[in-house]
Amino acid sequence: MAVSITNENFNTEIESEQGPIIIDVFASWCGPCQQMTPIFEELEEELGETYKFAKINVDDARDISIKYGVTSVPTFLFIKAGEVKGKETGYMSKEDLKTKMQSYLG
Numbered sequence: 305m306a307v308s309i310t311n312e313n314f315n316t317e318i319e320s321e322q323g324p325i326i327i328d329v330f331a332s333w334c335g336p337c338q339q340m341t342p343i344f345e346e347l348e349e350e351l352g353e354t355y356k357f358a359k360i361n362v363d364d365a366r367d368i369s370i371k372y373g374v375t376s377v378p379t380f381l382f383i384k385a386g387e388v389k390g391k392e393t394g395y396m397s398k399e400d401l402k403t404k405m406q407s408y409l410g
Contacts, residue, residue: 324409382408
């Protein structure tokens with residue numbers, strides 16, 4: 305299951321990680337976010353040994369969302385060694401998200 309990121313655990317779960325991380329920035333009231341949840345979970349099941357999967361509720365962690373320039377949800381952040389390698393916004397198919405992950409994170 306994806307790690308739930310909060311202001312309290314952000315440093316240990318994201319900034320200190322060296323491996324590839326994909327973060328789903330979402331809101332519980334967002335329709336496209338709800339549509340992306342099963343896709344994100346399927347990819348985690350398939351690729352969880354290669355990538356770390358995390359979720360940030362934009363309403364619970366505004367500071368983090370502002371830090372990464374999140375202006376709409378869903379937004380996917382692709383991070384490696386503490387550095388944002390890419391950012392994508394909006395609904396996308398499982399294959400599209402997988403392709404973006406591999407493109408940004410290898």
